[in-house]
Structure formats: C-alpha cells, structure tokens
Amino acid sequence: MEPIPREDLVALCADRRRRLLAKLGDGLLLLRSGGEQIRNGDVTWSFRPGSDFYYLTGFPEPDAILCCHRERVRGRDVVRTVLFVRPRDKLQEIWHGRRVGAQRAGKLFGLDEARPIDEFWTALPELLAPHRRLYVRLGDDAEFDRRLLATCAASAFTLRKRNVPRHPELVDPTPALADLRVIKEAAEITAMEQAAELTSRAHVAAMLAARPGLHEYEIQQVLEGVFRAAGSRRNGYDSIVASGSNACILHYTENDRKLRGGELLLLDAGTECGMYTADITRTWPVDGTFTNAQAAVYDVVLKAQLAAIRQVRPGRPWDAIHKTAVRVLTQGLVELGVLRARRGGLRKLIADEAYKPFYMHGTGHWLGLDVHDAGAYYDAAGKPLRFRPGMVITVEPGLYFDPSDRKLPSELRGIGVRIEDDVLVTRGDPRVLTASCPKTRRDLAQVFAARAASRRSASG
Ligand SMILES: [Mn+2]
Numbered sequence: 537m538e539p540i541p542r543e544d545l546v547a548l549c550a551d552r553r554r555r556l557l558a559k560l561g562d563g564l565l566l567l568r569s570g571g572e573q574i575r576n577g578d579v580t581w582s583f584r585p586g587s588d589f590y591y592l593t594g595f596p597e598p599d600a601i602l603c604c605h606r607e608r609v610r611g612r613d614v615v616r617t618v619l620f621v622r623p624r625d626k627l628q629e630i631w632h633g634r635r636v637g638a639q640r641a642g643k644l645f646g647l648d649e650a651r652p653i654d655e656f657w658t659a660l661p662e663l664l665a666p667h668r669r670l671y672v673r674l675g676d677d678a679e680f681d682r683r684l685l686a687t688c689a690a691s692a693f694t695l696r697k698r699n700v701p702r703h704p705e706l707v708d709p710t711p712a713l714a715d716l717r718v719i720k721e722a723a724e725i726t727a728m729e730q731a732a733e734l735t736s737r738a739h740v741a742a743m744l745a746a747r748p749g750l751h752e753y754e755i756q757q758v759l760e761g762v763f764r765a766a767g768s769r770r771n772g773y774d775s776i777v778a779s780g781s782n783a784c785i786l787h788y789t790e791n792d793r794k795l796r797g798g799e800l801l802l803l804d805a806g807t808e809c810g811m812y813t814a815d816i817t818r819t820w821p822v823d824g825t826f827t828n829a830q831a832a833v834y835d836v837v838l839k840a841q842l843a844a845i846r847q848v849r850p851g852r853p854w855d856a857i858h859k860t861a862v863r864v865l866t867q868g869l870v871e872l873g874v875l876r877a878r879r880g881g882l883r884k885l886i887a888d889e890a891y892k893p894f895y896m897h898g899t900g901h902w903l904g905l906d907v908h909d910a911g912a913y914y915d916a917a918g919k920p921l922r923f924r925p926g927m928v929i930t931v932e933p934g935l936y937f938d939p940s941d942r943k944l945p946s947e948l949r950g951i952g953v954r955i956e957d958d959v960l961v962t963r964g965d966p967r968v969l970t971a972s973c974p975k976t977r978r979d980l981a982q983v984f985a986a987r988a989a990s991r992r993s994a995s996g
Pocket of ligand 1: 901
C-alpha cells in the first residue's frame, strides 16, 4: 500500500528539506532514522523509521543519518543532502533482508550523495567545519550524543585554532519540523483519507463480527485482519478493545476479556497508510441494543463531539474543541443525575472541574505520521494556536463511570463511552475524514439490524 508514489515522495521530501532549512537558516542539519531495538533475547521490535526522518527522506531503513545544509550557488539557495545508510552486505541481506545501499540510495531518494554509515563519524568533522550552527536533537541516544559532543569539542580546537576556539551552536530542529508537519500537504491528506477509510471499514467489520461469548482479542483479530488484508503493514498504535468496564481504562490493551451481552464495547484503533495513521474510537453495544443508561450517556458524548467538531474552523483557537466538549459533557452530567447544579450554575461546575472524575483527558491532538503528531499547541506566550487549513486534529470526548464508585447511580457504573473522529481543517466547514464510520445511534442500529438479518439467514 503506497498512497504516495515514491517519485512524488522524493520530490516532496526535497521540498520539505528546502522549506525546513529556509526556516532554520544556515547550519548543518543532522537527523537519524533510529536503530533496531531489542525486544527480548535476540529478537528485535519490527522497525519503523522516526517520523521526522521519514518526513524529510522517505527512506525506510534503520541506522541512517540525514545531513543537509544550504549553500549559495550563483545567487540561489541550494540544499545539499548527504544520507548515510547501511552498506550492501550479502550475508546480512541473506539473513535479515534487502538493503538499498549507498550506491543506489542517492538516485532512488533524490539525494546529492549517499555514503555508508560506518563513514559517518570520520566524515562528520569535515561536514561540520563550514558551519557555525548544528541542528540536532539530543536525548534520543546517549552514545550518539557523547560522540557528537566530542566531535563538536574537537572541531572547536582543530578548525578554529587561529581564532578563539568555539564549537558550533547546537539548535534543536524539532520545533521547526513540527511547524511544517502540522500543516498537511495534499499528498499527505490523500494518505490520511486512505487510512481513515480503511480504519472505518475495519471498525464496521468488528461491529458485524461481535457477539457475546467472543473475546476482545477476537474482535481485535477481525479489525486488524481488515487492515492487513488491505496491505497496511501496521497500526498507528496498539488497538484498544475494551468491553464493559475495561472502557474506563483509557489505554487498555490487554484485550483478553470475554464479551457479554448488555455491555458496551469501546474500540479505539487506527491503521497506517503510507506511514500516516488514522485514529478512530467507536463505542457500541455487543448485542446490538443500548440499555437506557448506555443510550443516555452515549447521546451526551455524541452531542459533545458534534459540537466540538463544529469548532474546527480556521481562526478558532484549537482548545475551543475542549472547552465546547466540557460544556456539553458537564451539562449532560447534570442531566444524568451525576452532578448536582451548584450556585453559579454550569459555569461554576466547569470552573470547579466537577467533570474531571468522569472526563479526565483532552479532547483532541494533531494527527499525521504519529498518532500524537508533531505540532505545537500553544505559542511562546502560552496562547492556544489557531486552526489553519491543512491541520488534522482528532475530536474525542468521552465519559467514564468508575465501576466501583458507590456514589453513582448503579446503572451508570462501569459505562465508558468515547467517540473519536479525525477532522481536517479546511477554508470552510470542518471535514471529517472518518465520516464513513457509523456513529449516530440510528446508523449503528442499521449495522446491527444487518448483522441480525445475516445471522438469521445463516442459521435458517
Ligand atoms: Mn486519539
């Protein structure tokens, strides 16, 4: 599954490197793909390159380092790019898989030069020499940081010995990268649409497969089976398949309980297409029918979600989604008999954060290559950033009622509902990328009616 053809990706990456360096200014940028990590014994986790690295290179292998900088050539700024990659190695490739190699990487990925990774540390002093600034993120790997700082310190003396020794200024490129990544290009939106569409389809398959007596992991298998069958190699994050009161554990991933009739199932899952992920949550009754209490909670959460989505418009502060959701949820908690009105009304309940025991998380996050995608939420003065066309944010209010909270009406205890969609900021109305995933109680009822009909005809 490649929603962005490689030739397009190569051009996009070159343009991103140009825009990033235009933002950062002169200096050498270093960015690493990350390495393979031991899971246990000699087994490694399956590798996925870091999103910042992938965003700028499109290169999928571990142990690679991007080096680039701007140069003035005949009055024009030109970006020079060197990529250090794992060398071709017959034996390694027989055991562990193919490598692009330095010879091919340059041409395939539109780089000025590709070199074997084992030359990186010897090449670095020379690459660094012309620059007063080094754009690099520290803290990912202590050994890399140690060698890098040693190289910087050495360069202060060897390269500037006729002057006052000075190592290059270290600047973290992450915020500038986040500023680019938070606005999605057309090709990225296409990839995200595909991820959203496939994820919606898988949620529906899970709804159709569910029945009391199955286990959460069997629902996970159905859902992820749809992802894998469509060629999506991995999820954007571990699937949360939470039945009954497991829905009150926000990041529940044990997924090993048996589904029961009369209970809800909360499914929070999204898959990657071309490295971009979707993030959908749906909550629905295992046996197809909401109890009155479940329906009442569901309607409050849905109302909050729809109201919050309407805030996703250019110029609105991003936290308007949370403020809106909190207002509707708090009002709903009063109507459900969970919160009692106070002097000062709704405003006072909100100011006191009376909703917090039942709604303890935020209402959304940027979405893209990472499920919690790059992008600032507040400016330097602490003010919430405003929506701009091309941003994608999740909108995901919920309500969770602790099964052991004896102060709650008994019919509410153990109910957890979250509804989450992925929303693109356009110049006009918000565009819900995940709109094809059923969400209203009426749409859900239709899915469950179809499920019941197909089961009747299968058994008859
Ligand atoms: Mn989310």
